[in-house]
Amino acid sequence: MSKPDDFGPARATRENVYTADRLELQDNVDKRVRAQWVKIMKLRIVREMLNECYEREGVNHMQNCRVLVERYLRDLPEARIDGTPYKFRKNKPE
Numbered sequence: 656m657s658k659p660d661d662f663g664p665a666r667a668t669r670e671n672v673y674t675a676d677r678l679e680l681q682d683n684v685d686k687r688v689r690a691q692w693v694k695i696m697k698l699r700i701v702r703e704m705l706n707e708c709y710e711r712e713g714v715n716h717m718q719n720c721r722v723l724v725e726r727y728l729r730d731l732p733e734a735r736i737d738g739t740p741y742k743f744r745k746n747k748p749e
Contacts, residue, residue, distance in 0.1 A: 691736045698734040701727050 705727055708720040 688736065691734075694730070694734045695736070698727070698730050701730065 701723060705720060705723040708723055709716045712719040
């Protein structure tokens with residue numbers, strides 16, 4: 656089956672987007688979210704290590720836990736879920 660001539664982002668509707676394209680799109684979204692969850696879980700492990708270091712070191716925690724704090728602060732901005740990179744909007748009534 657050939658694609659229609661007017662196929663493109665402006666003309667993409669549920670009817671003319673092929674099933675294979677939708678499956679590929681959903682697979683890409685799943686991979687992206689999975690990668691973001693891995694970053695979040697790594698950050699959680701670093702945070703738990705930081706809490707243990709803080710409790711273990713007591714008054715010397717600022718010197719002895721510095722490496723963990725720097726790693727946590729470096730990885731913090733990247734560890735979030737953005738969801739899909741695509742903008743889905745509802746149709747606005749005119």
